[in-house]
Structure formats: C-alpha cells, structure tokens
Amino acid sequence: MHRRYFPEDFIWGAATASYQIEGAYNEDGKGESIWDRFSHTPGKILNGDTGDVACDHYHRFREDVKLMKELGLDSYRFSISWPRVLPEGKGQVNEKGLDFYKQLVDQLLKAGIDPAITLYHWDLPQALQEKGGWANRDTAKYFVEYANLIFKELGDVVPLWITHNEPWVVSFPGHAFGEHAPGIKNYQTALQVAHNLLLSHGMAVQSFRQLGLPGKIGITLNLTPVYPFSDNEADQKACDLQDAFINRWFLDPIFEGSYPEELHQIYRKKVGEFIIKNDDLEIINQKIDFLGINYYLRLVVKHNPDYNIFGVETVKPEGREYTEMGWEVYPEGLYDLLIRLHKDYAPEALYITENGAAYQDQIDADGRVHDQKRIAYLKAHLKNAHRAIEAGVPVKGYYIWSLMDNFEWAFGYSKRFGLIYINYDNQQRILKDSAYWYRTIIAKNYIED
Numbered sequence: 001m002h003r004r005y006f007p008e009d010f011i012w013g014a015a016t017a018s019y020q021i022e023g024a025y026n027e028d029g030k031g032e033s034i035w036d037r038f039s040h041t042p043g044k045i046l047n048g049d050t051g052d053v054a055c056d057h058y059h060r061f062r063e064d065v066k067l068m069k070e071l072g073l074d075s076y077r078f079s080i081s082w083p084r085v086l087p088e089g090k091g092q093v094n095e096k097g098l099d100f101y102k103q104l105v106d107q108l109l110k111a112g113i114d115p116a117i118t119l120y121h122w123d124l125p126q127a128l129q130e131k132g133g134w135a136n137r138d139t140a141k142y143f144v145e146y147a148n149l150i151f152k153e154l155g156d157v158v159p160l161w162i163t164h165n166e167p168w169v170v171s172f173p174g175h176a177f178g179e180h181a182p183g184i185k186n187y188q189t190a191l192q193v194a195h196n197l198l199l200s201h202g203m204a205v206q207s208f209r210q211l212g213l214p215g216k217i218g219i220t221l222n223l224t225p226v227y228p229f230s231d232n233e234a235d236q237k238a239c240d241l242q243d244a245f246i247n248r249w250f251l252d253p254i255f256e257g258s259y260p261e262e263l264h265q266i267y268r269k270k271v272g273e274f275i276i277k278n279d280d281l282e283i284i285n286q287k288i289d290f291l292g293i294n295y296y297l298r299l300v301v302k303h304n305p306d307y308n309i310f311g312v313e314t315v316k317p318e319g320r321e322y323t324e325m326g327w328e329v330y331p332e333g334l335y336d337l338l339i340r341l342h343k344d345y346a347p348e349a350l351y352i353t354e355n356g357a358a359y360q361d362q363i364d365a366d367g368r369v370h371d372q373k374r375i376a377y378l379k380a381h382l383k384n385a386h387r388a389i390e391a392g393v394p395v396k397g398y399y400i401w402s403l404m405d406n407f408e409w410a411f412g413y414s415k416r417f418g419l420i421y422i423n424y425d426n427q428q429r430i431l432k433d434s435a436y437w438y439r440t441i442i443a444k445n446y447i448e449d
C-alpha cells in the first residue's frame with residue numbers, strides 16, 4: 001500500500017452552516033431570515049421541512065464541540081446567521097445572538113479547534129429582502145457593517161474568514177431558477193445579485209485590511225470542472241460557455257478585475273444589462289489570502305441550440321457512479337480543478353472548504369452507520385487533492401461537508417452528508433464509520449491507496 005503523507009501543517013476540518021444546523025429560528029431575539037420565510041412557504045421544501053429546529057445546534061453546541069474534539073479536528077468551519085446578530089439586518093444588535101457565537105468560539109478554542117467563519121451562507125435578514133435584498137446595492141453596505149461588527153467581536157481570535165459561500169448558488173438558484181430563497185425567477189436580477197455579492201466581498205476585504213486583523217480572509221466558490229461530451233467544436237464551445245457561467249463569472253472579477261467578455265455579451269443580448277459602477281471591479285479585485293473551493297462533482301456538456309440561453313445541455317455519462325444528489329462521483333475532477341486554478345489564477349493558498357457526499361445512511365442492527373461509500377468517496381478525493389499538492393498546488397486544508405447531517409435546502413432532511421448521523425426524532429448524534437475513519441486520517445496525516 002502506498003502512503004500519501006499530507007504536509008505537516010495541513011488543516012483537517014469539517015463544515016456546517018447556520019440555517020442548516022442551528023434551529024432556534026425565532027429564539028432569543030433572532031430576526032427572520034429569507035430561508036425562514038422560504039421554508040415556511042408551502043411547496044418550496046421537500047416534505048414541508050423547515051430549519052425551525054434542524055439539529056438544535058443552538059442549544060447543543062457544547063456537546064457538538066466535544067464530538068469535534070473526539071474526531072481531533074484541527075478546524076471547524078461554520079457560518080454566522082446575520083439576522084441572529086442583527087435582527088433587522090442593520091442597526092440594533094441582538095446581544096444574545098452575538099453571545100451564542102462568542103460562546104461557540106470560546107468552546108472551540110478551549111478544545112484546540114481553530115474556528116473558520118463564513119460570514120454569509122445564504123440566510124439574509126428578511127427585513128433586507130423587503131428592501132430588495134442582494135438586488136439592492138445598499139445590501140453590500142449593510143453586509144460590511146455586519147462584517148465589521150463580527151470582525152470587532154471575534155477578529156483577534158479567529159484565524160480564517162470567508163466572506164461568502166457560493167455566490168453562484170445565491171445568485172442563480174436563488175434569483176434565476178427560483179429553487180432557493182428568496183425564490184425569484186429573473187435572470188437579470190440574478191446578474192445584479194451576483195455583482196452586488198462580489199462588490200460586498202471586496203468591500204468587506206478592504207474593511208478587514210483596514211482593521212489590521214491577524215487572520216486570513218478569502219471567499220468560497222462552488223467550482224465545477226466542465227468536460228465536453230465529444231471533441232467536436234460545438235461541444236467544446238458549450239464546455240467553455242458552461243465553465244464561464246459557473247466558474248469564471250466569479251473567478252475572473254476576483255482575480256482579474258473583469259467579467260468574461262464573451263458571456264457578458266450573451267447576457268447583454270439575451271438578458272439585459274446589470275449596473276456596474278465606476279471602480280466596482282477594482283474593489284472586487286482585492287487581493288485575498290486564500291481561495292475556498294467547494295468541490296462535489298464534474299459536469300459533462302454538449303451543444304444543444306434549443307436547450308437554454310447558452311445552448312448547453314448537461315449529460316450524464318453511462319457507467320458512472322452517482323451520489324444521492326444525482327452528482328457524478330468524479331474524484332479526478334478535483335485534481336483537474338486544482339491544477340487549472342493554480343495555472344490560470346494562482347491563488348496564494350487554497351482550502352477545500354467543502355467536499356462530501358450524500359448517501360442512503362441508516363443505523364444498522366449494531367447501532368452503527370456503516371457508510372463505506374462515503375469513506376471511499378472521501379478517500380478518492382483526498383488522493384486527488386494530494387496529487388495536486390505533489391504537483392505544487394498550495395492546498396492548505398480540507399473541510400468535509402458535513403460535520404453532521406443537516407437541512408439540505410430544497411431537499412430538506414432527506415439528504416444526509418454528515419460524518420455524524422442525526423436522529424431528528426430525539427436529536428441523538430451517532431458517529432458514522434466515516435467519522436472514525438476520518439479520526440485516524442487526522443491522527444496519522446496520511447491516506448493509503
């Protein structure tokens with residue numbers, strides 16, 4: 001067996017997000033979020049599930065930190081619920097909400113676990129949505145005020161900061177396809193949202209620098225390598241367009257200060273303009289300390305003129321494995337993605353801020369969850385991350401999605417991604433076999449393939 005040792009200081013982590021695990025959706029002064037509103041709207045979420053209780057992490061966080069310590073995590077990535085600390089999105093601070101996060105960070109530090117904070121993981125205060133939400137440029141300003149509040153409270157003890165989680169998902173499923181909160185179906189709005197999210201990212205990084213904080217700051221993007229169905233010209237072109245749609249539309253402004261021109265032209269023709277002001281792109285093009293990557297799957301595409309505004313159809317290759325999300329298991333895609341990012345954008349550092357899989361988990365007669373498929377998935381992706389590190393890509397850490405089963409957005413609780421199984425009837429936590437496997441990987445700092 002070949003041992004792949006990771007760098008001595010490699011960070012082994014796990015990730016969650018506020019709306020997906022906290023519950024206590026209206027407790028201790030927390031304001032409503034757009035996901036509270038969306039999940040309370042009939043027909044939006046599978047089985048009518050909501051995040052009202054979720055994993056009850058708001059009350060059980062001490063127990064959960066103990067489990068993180070049992071796994072030996074170096075770091076824990078979580079998000080802050082903006083409306084829990086600023087119920088109206090701006091102005092009056094909810095001290096009890098702020099207190100929850102201060103206690104959580106304190107428990108983590110006591111357990112020797114580095115907090116990694118995502119400032120925005122989709123739960124916008126509903127009060128701001130009433131004023132247009134991310135389609136309103138003012139929300140960028142309110143985001144920086146919110147970020148500054150958190151920077152001032154926790155900036156001296158938290159080493160890793162992520163402004164946004166997956167702005168592509170916030171923009172398109174949220175504002176073009178209507179599948180995510182706030183459930184808007186308007187492509188032009190989605191483009192304005194994407195721009196304002198990027199603008200708020202740049203403004204928050206500038207503010208972080210001005211505060212002179214000791215930590216590192218970056219952004220997390222869902223990045224999906226795209227492959228052509230055939231090597232004919234039309235399919236290759238479709239591939240380039242899909243790559244621009246998902247990946248470059250965010251990577252280019254952040255790293256190069258410009259939008260992909262060809263796609264911008266298509267949008268101008270087929271969708272309409274969105275407002276970019278004078279030095280917006282300069283603000284967005286702030287130097288960041290690392291790029292966060294959420295990797296799950298690859299896409300295979302072919303040209304189909306009447307499929308969508310790009311004429312790009314995604315196809316599902318035969319004979320491949322798929323997770324419960326219908327996502328192709330393609331570990332080599334992580335290697336290809338890391339090599340491409342290093343070549344095309346050369347981020348100073350990269351963290352895999354999410355990687356994981358949903359499978360049909362159940363508790364066996366022995367009271368355990370034998371999630372062998374998840375172990376195989378994680379091991380294959382770690383192997384490919386290691387291949388990229390050997391090729392010189394500065395990958396500094398790996399966060400599994402997710403620490404625990406949780407509210408999987410429009411799929412509710414039907415999709416389980418956790419290392420820890422949650423019994424939603426009694427909130428019992430059960431370490432899956434993958435949790436025990438991960439604990440040994442962290443302890444040994446190598447995988448064997």
Ligand SMILES: OC[C@H]1NNC[C@@H](O)[C@@H]1O
Binds near residue numbers: 017401408
């Ligand atoms: O779909 C799995 C995960 N993907 N990235 C964002 C997270 O909130 C999701 O649960």
Ligand SMILES: [Ca+2]
Binds near residue numbers: 008009010074442445
């Ligand atoms: Ca270590």
